Amino acid sequence: MIFHVDGSTGKKLGIAELNGRLDAKNSSELLTSFERWQQQTNLIILDCSKLDLIDSSGLGAVVSCLRKAIEKNGDLKLANLSPKVSMVFELTKAKKLFSIFPDTGSALQSF
Amino acid sequence: MIIREKICNNISVITLQGNLDASTSSILKTFKPAAAATHSLVLDISGVDFLDSSGLGAIVGIARKQRDQGGDVLLACMNNKVRKVFEITQVFKLFDIYDDVEAAIFNAEQKQSRS
Amino acid sequence: MKTLIIIRERDYTWLRTVFPDIHPLLFPICNKPFIEFLIDFSILAGSEAVRIVSDGSLIDVEEYCDNGSLWGTAISYSSIMSMDDQLAVIDKNRRFCSEEKILIISGLVFIQYDKLHDYKSLFASQPNGDLLVCNGGRLSLAGNPPELQKNSPLLSLSLIALDSLDGYYRLCMEILGFASSPYVLPGYNNEAYCHIGRNVVISKSAEIRKPVMIGNNVQILEDAIIGPGAVIGSNVIIDRKSTVTESIVLANTYIGEQLEVQNKIAAGNMLIEPEGGICITMDDPHLLTGIKKSGSVGSLLQFLVHSFAALLLITLQLIPFLILSPILTIQGKWKKSKNIYYTGTVGETLTLTTTTIERRGFISSLAAALSLDRFALLFSVLRGHLAVIGSSLELASDSNTTLHAVESWYHAGVFSYAEAEEWPVSGGDKAIVERYFAVHGNPFLDITMTIKAFFNRIHETNTP
Numbered sequence: 001m002i003f004h005v006d007g008s009t010g011k012k013l014g015i016a017e018l019n020g021r022l023d024a025k026n027s028s029e030l031l032t033s034f035e036r037w038q039q040q041t042n043l044i045i046l047d048c049s050k051l052d053l054i055d056s057s058g059l060g061a062v063v064s065c066l067r068k069a070i071e072k073n074g075d076l077k078l079a080n081l082s083p084k085v086s087m088v089f090e091l092t093k094a095k096k097l098f099s100i101f102p103d104t105g106s107a108l109q110s111f
Numbered sequence: 112m113i114i115r116e117k118i119c120n121n122i123s124v125i126t127l128q129g130n131l132d133a134s135t136s137s138i139l140k141t142f143k144p145a146a147a148a149t150h151s152l153v154l155d156i157s158g159v160d161f162l163d164s165s166g167l168g169a170i171v172g173i174a175r176k177q178r179d180q181g182g183d184v185l186l187a188c189m190n191n192k193v194r195k196v197f198e199i200t201q202v203f204k205l206f207d208i209y210d211d212v213e214a215a216i217f218n219a220e221q222k223q224s225r226s
Numbered sequence: 227m228k229t230l231i232i233i234r235e236r237d238y239t240w241l242r243t244v245f246p247d248i249h250p251l252l253f254p255i256c257n258k259p260f261i262e263f264l265i266d267f268s269i270l271a272g273s274e275a276v277r278i279v280s281d282g283s284l285i286d287v288e289e290y291c292d293n294g295s296l297w298g299t300a301i302s303y304s305s306i307m308s309m310d311d312q313l314a315v316i317d318k319n320r321r322f323c324s325e326e327k328i329l330i331i332s333g334l335v336f337i338q339y340d341k342l343h344d345y346k347s348l349f350a351s352q353p354n355g356d357l358l359v360c361n362g363g364r365l366s367l368a369g370n371p372p373e374l375q376k377n378s379p380l381l382s383l384s385l386i387a388l389d390s391l392d393g394y395y396r397l398c399m400e401i402l403g404f405a406s407s408p409y410v411l412p413g414y415n416n417e418a419y420c421h422i423g424r425n426v427v428i429s430k431s432a433e434i435r436k437p438v439m440i441g442n443n444v445q446i447l448e449d450a451i452i453g454p455g456a457v458i459g460s461n462v463i464i465d466r467k468s469t470v471t472e473s474i475v476l477a478n479t480y481i482g483e484q485l486e487v488q489n490k491i492a493a494g495n496m497l498i499e500p501e502g503g504i505c506i507t508m509d510d511p512h513l514l515t516g517i518k519k520s521g522s523v524g525s526l527l528q529f530l531v532h533s534f535a536a537l538l539l540i541t542l543q544l545i546p547f548l549i550l551s552p553i554l555t556i557q558g559k560w561k562k563s564k565n566i567y568y569t570g571t572v573g574e575t576l577t578l579t580t581t582t583i584e585r586r587g588f589i590s591s592l593a594a595a596l597s598l599d600r601f602a603l604l605f606s607v608l609r610g611h612l613a614v615i616g617s618s619l620e621l622a623s624d625s626n627t628t629l630h631a632v633e634s635w636y637h638a639g640v641f642s643y644a645e646a647e648e649w650p651v652s653g654g655d656k657a658i659v660e661r662y663f664a665v666h667g668n669p670f671l672d673i674t675m676t677i678k679a680f681f682n683r684i685h686e687t688n689t690p
Binding site for chain 2: 281283284285288303304305306307317318319320321322635643647648649650651654655657658659661662663665666
């Protein structure tokens with residue numbers, strides 16, 4: 001998971017790239033990484049362009065990250081969801097919890 | 112198993128009656144169609160009561176022989192038992208199958224005149 | 227009048243790739259197998275017999291429809307070649323068509339009709355030729371032309387091609403939308419817009435919103451909401467608090483708790499978005515899974531018999547193996563290679579070390595004659611991974627990663643049924659024999675076949 005801070009909009013916004021699958025095996029890794037990223041900024045975008053599939057534990061992890069962000073008055077937004085990943089979000093009603101953008105650029109602008 | 116041959120318009124029509132299995136399939140394998148007949152022939156299997164793997168082998172073998180000589184074997188009148196065996200083994204994909212002997216003979220003639 | 231239903235493999239490849247286990251003619255449209263709509267229509271049109279013709283396999287269709295007595299009509303089947311045109315098809319079914327008028331339904335097409343209309347007199351007076359044509363197929367008349375030829379317009383009859391998941395989805399939703407259906411649909415239809423099957427258990431707190439169709443043996447748990455616009459197949463469980471709207475849930479599917487299925491087709495562990503045709507497979511059992519039907523009892527007997535045969539062979543080959551294999555390894559004629567093969571269970575592969583013996587000289591010929599190259603594989607039979615005799619081992623390659631490249635009858639064995647027979651010459655011949663015995667075999671026949679295969683290998687001049 002690659003994370004970098006983008007200051008192009010004038011605000012410190014974090015962009016994290018998710019790779020491959022997010023499932024029971026690596027979802028805890030996301031949570032610990034997220035806490036690390038929060039030390040740099042509380043406004044984070046998850047770039048899901050390279051995310052192939054997500055299961056219920058992966059979704060659970062992403063929702064927990066959202067909660068952590070809100071607890072610290074921040075936010076977590078999603079960008080570049082593939083149609084397959086989008087369907088899983090829709091199925092579990094998780095789609096309603098997030099602001100979702102078609103690309104990282106529009107996500108950056110939205111903050 | 113009884114094997115009969117008749118010639119219609121130069122097309123050899125071979126009619127099989129009985130069981131086509133391990134003990135009888137050799138009869139079909141060694142059968143030689145009449146010299147006057149063409150390389151495309153019709154095999155009427157409506158009278159076949161039972162067909163097993165060696166029977167299929169005999170039919171496939173005879174077709175291979177005729178096709179090697181530029182002809183073909185057209186099958187006529189499959190009953191339910193035979194048709195099911197052809198379906199399961201997918202042998203139906205290898206043959207032109209007719210439900211009427213006359214239609215088979217007609218098409219054998221067409222094939223012969225084209226070759 | 228008689229009906230000829232012509233369906234070609236190329237008409238239905240798109241559907242077969244998504245749902246390889248169901249024959250397209252048996253695919254459910256609002257819980258009714260597609261072929262039944264065609265049979266209903268044939269009878270309505272005045273047909274006294276139906277023949278289903280295909281260049282692909284019709285075994286499943288024949289098993290379901292049998293001789294047609296269920297519908298009060300005579301159903302028969304025949305095979306054609308892919309390149310046969312309509313005239314060739316009629317020629318191959320000349321005896322069926324005889325002197326009659328023939329209604330030809332060709333392609334994977336859905337006929338939109340109304341069961342209350344009179345089609346008998348309509349078809350009786352129509353001239354020959356194409357009646358309705360669409361991109362997926364056609365409805366035409368052939369054979370004996372009528373005495374009275376009126377080219378009357380075909381009221382209340384139209385044709386849609388079933389050529390995409392989206393088309394299928396919209397058709398089902400459209401049928402749902404009829405208050406009183408123009409088709410005969412399964413289930414109890416005491417209220418308009420609602421069809422419910424047998425043994426349907428709906429929790430008190432669950433809600434059913436019309437229009438909705440539910441199959442047999444369905445469980446709808448607490449607080450679930452079904453509909454509006456839901457088609458639920460048989461053997462389905464919708465778990466608590468989930469909602470299914472504007473969607474189709476096919477048979478044998480489990481939908482987990484608190485899920486929202488909207489505008490989708492759910493089948494087993496596959497979720498499909500009709501519009502884009504996007505399919506995803508779920509591995510997560512909390513979300514979507516398929517509900518499996520119980521396995522066969524006969525497989526235990528087969529395992530025992532095969533293991534017994536394997537043990538006998540191992541006992542027979544043990545001493546020769548211990549003596550000859552070291553000698554041949556030193557001579558360099560004993561070659562081992564490790565590869566991945568299919569086993570016959572869906573999605574399962576097996577890594578096996580296979581041995582080839584170079585037949586040069588007395589010792590190696592003796593070893594090959596005793597089938598010592600198969601010795602190690604016999605242990606896989608005892609472990610339940612292979613049969614002692616079955617289909618020849620098929621290398622799992624990237625080009626056929628799904629088992630559906632290897633057919634449903636496939637069961638890998640140490641020996642192949644083809645080795646027990648003398649006539650197979652090509653790979654195609656071997657497949658014919660293997661398919662035949664996969665269906666007609668039984669565990670005890672397998673022992674006879676194994677012995678035959680063993681003896682045949684003694685005479686073989688080249689080891690495959």
